[in-house]
Amino acid sequence: MTTSASPAVDGLLCLIVGPSGAGKDTLIDRARAALAPAGGHVFVRRVITRPAGSGGEDHLAETPDGFARRAAAGDFLLHWQAHGLCYGIPAAIARDRVAGRIVVANVSRAVIDQARREAAPVRIVVVDAPDAVLAARLAARGREDAADIRARLMRARATMPAGPDVVVVDNGGDLDQATAAFIRAIGG
Numbered sequence: 001m002t003t004s005a006s007p008a009v010d011g012l013l014c015l016i017v018g019p020s021g022a023g024k025d026t027l028i029d030r031a032r033a034a035l036a037p038a039g040g041h042v043f044v045r046r047v048i049t050r051p052a053g054s055g056g057e058d059h060l061a062e063t064p065d066g067f068a069r070r071a072a073a074g075d076f077l078l079h080w081q082a083h084g085l086c087y088g089i090p091a092a093i094a095r096d097r098v099a100g101r102i103v104v105a106n107v108s109r110a111v112i113d114q115a116r117r118e119a120a121p122v123r124i125v126v127v128d129a130p131d132a133v134l135a136a137r138l139a140a141r142g143r144e145d146a147a148d149i150r151a152r153l154m155r156a157r158a159t160m161p162a163g164p165d166v167v168v169v170d171n172g173g174d175l176d177q178a179t180a181a182f183i184r185a186i187g188g
Helices: 024-038 065-073 091-099 109-118 130-140 146-158 175-185
Strands: 012-018 042-045 076-082 084-088 102-106 120-130 165-168
Touching: 012 076, 012 109, 012 165, 024 042, 024 102, 065 076, 065 109, 065 130, 091 102, 109 120, 120 175, 130 146, 146 165
Parallel strands: 012 102, 012 120, 042 102, 120 165
Antiparallel strands: 076 084
């Protein structure tokens, strides 16, 4: 039974995951440019305990203490820690989902089971590429040595999600083809 406190959710939550170097941000940016103007898709700006303007994705900056207070207050639908930072998906996306919009969020694989339980309906879109492509992309970043890259790839392969709600997009070749596949995967 749906109450006014918890309205029915019609919009799909697309959780974007995949190993480092797979090109998640690139595909999200391209899909945002193609789909956001029509208004049927919402692309989430994550809250991150990283200063604004520090490079990387366009995010909402928060202090560690502020993040902890917001998490305790229920301001996040999903939140997690990775690489020494805290990440959160604002709970306010519920309004978009109630309105029937498709919400697209880049998340950690660690929150997939929670999202399946607490935020259905969800679709998990795994952006992936062959290991050789991932290794070359990670090496080009220059942040890790070859042993670290191999270990990262092994961890990523061990934690790939599975299930009927999972769609895999190969981003190891032509970027336009991968973008088209990604847009189809998120319901565009």
